[in-house]
Amino acid sequence: MTRAHLAQLARDALRYPGRLALAMVLAWGVCVTVWRFHSGLGAVTHLSDGMPWGLWIGFDVLCGVALAAGGFSVMALVHLFGLTRLRPIVPATVLTAFLGYILVSVGLLYDLGKPYNMWHVFIMHNPRSVMFEVAWCVILYTTVLAIEFSGLVVERLHWRRAVAFLGRLTVPAVLAGVLLSTLHQSSLGTLFLIVPGKLYKLWYSPYLPLMFFFSALAVGFAMVIFESYLSAFVFGRSLEREILVDLARILLVTVVFYLGIKLEDLYARDAIGALFEARPETYCFWLELALLAVPAALLAFERVRWSQDATFLCATMVVLGVVINRLNVSLVGTYAASGSAYWPSFQELSVSVFLVTAGVLAFGLAVRFLGIFDAHAESAVPAEHDACRECV
């Protein structure tokens, strides 16, 4: 490389600061990756025996799985409940879910002490372990998503026989996906039932599995709105307004339902008093509640639901609310009992940012090359329709 090349590169970098930042995030992510696998978890994380789970479990895994939940709920609405109106959002949600689960799996590789032993879940069984059940569900559901995603790909390539074949698989695959998601979305909450003495009373509840499930349901819909709005900015492509209004309505119902169980649970466990104790946990819990209650209150107005900006704002709040909830359960709620200090290290944050960046890049590429937000409903209908005729 000559000096002229370098000068050109420097000029380009200055002209596109966004790309420069992106390249730096990715390059630094690669460095931390090498560092982590070469020197071990202790070298790059602030984890300790008191806080053995940190940001990578709390954010990369718990939030990753929750934010990808639209994959099963939207598919269920469209393919099981016949809400064909929502068909145009199927590609975006399937893509989000598939990328999400891939990122969760990659994130797990960073977090596991011996990731090269991951395959042991196939041959070493412990049906009493929630983690074992989650591992199997995530593996199987990622397979289901791969089938659903390949359906998108073959549609774009116009491989008619593959489209027909995958079209037949759709309903059973969606059904399996809904069941597997119900299991592992809730089981991520069940994981924390084993620590009644460690998880703070605002979050420890026998209904944790239900709360994880219903919050995942809500945030799945919020993510579709969130992505569609941002895609309109970045790629100039978005969903139809009517669909977004429908989604806003569904989001409102699911958020209110989730909030309802959360408050009922506090009342049933006689923990309402804990809402007013001056402790850091209390503030974190209120933040979580506010990020659900405010969008729910706003979305109750028809004007808000018809305003794209306001709906986006509400969806963003719900996404943040569920993210804060997962971090509260996994980090804030167990912090006091752990007796250790924990704040994610710069390297831990770098890996999370690296993975999210990679995910956003992959999403962008897919939107560009697979036409994720394009109207395309026609091509899928015939295969689907034939399958329906048979089941009459």
Place this chain on the structure above:
Amino acid sequence: MIETTPAATGATVEPVGLLIDATRCIGCQECVRACKAEHGLPEPIGPDLNSTTYTVVVKRAGQYSRRLCMHCIDPTCVSVCPVAALRKQPGGQVTYDADACMGCRYCVFACPFNVPRYEWDKPRPVVAKSDLCVSRTSRGHQTACSWVCPMGATVSGPRSRMLAEARERIRLNPERYVDHVYGETEAGGTSVLILSGVPFDTAGYPRDVSQRPLPETTWRVLEKLPYVVLNGGIFLGGLAWIIHRRMVFQRHPELLDDLPPKGEKP
């Protein structure tokens, strides 16, 4: 529930127990050194349990408190391990297989006694905790720590005998002991039993430990999952079938003519 207790596995060996009497301990650290020698661990003794120290003796509230894995009767760590690297042996010992472990650290997170330690500084880390000298106790010998204890502060033998002995000591010397055998009911009962002259929380033992086995908390949910799949599958599948059928008729009313008319038998 899947039983791993010796009674259920049909073992004839009486599960082993360890009785630690903190009021007898003089803090000589012989048990800690013997433990390290037995397991081939490097010498420096940490102030707390760590990846090369399976047991510690620390002075708390004027008394020497010894800490190690409690070897629960229904161990939380065994129930949470996704690859069954942690196992409850017929003799009561809770053992760990480093080759099976994939490093999820759920055991470290879940242990109600905060015992398992992790090798954070290693690229191929393992979990570290006492194995109750399984190679010795499975052949009927004492643990290394009880073998060397000059004061009889740690003794090993069948758990039932250790428990009877603990109760007897409290009965004979009620003013010397707190009237509680730590480990009799903690986490549903543990193989290691502890007597103390000062309250157990000031002696450094976790308080507020559930009196029921913790694996029950997750099993209560897990045992329902097969029904969720079965009933959920039938319900959703059936619903989808009905909805799709109606949608097809809506789009193609002519198909309705092929059906047998209402009120008539085919």
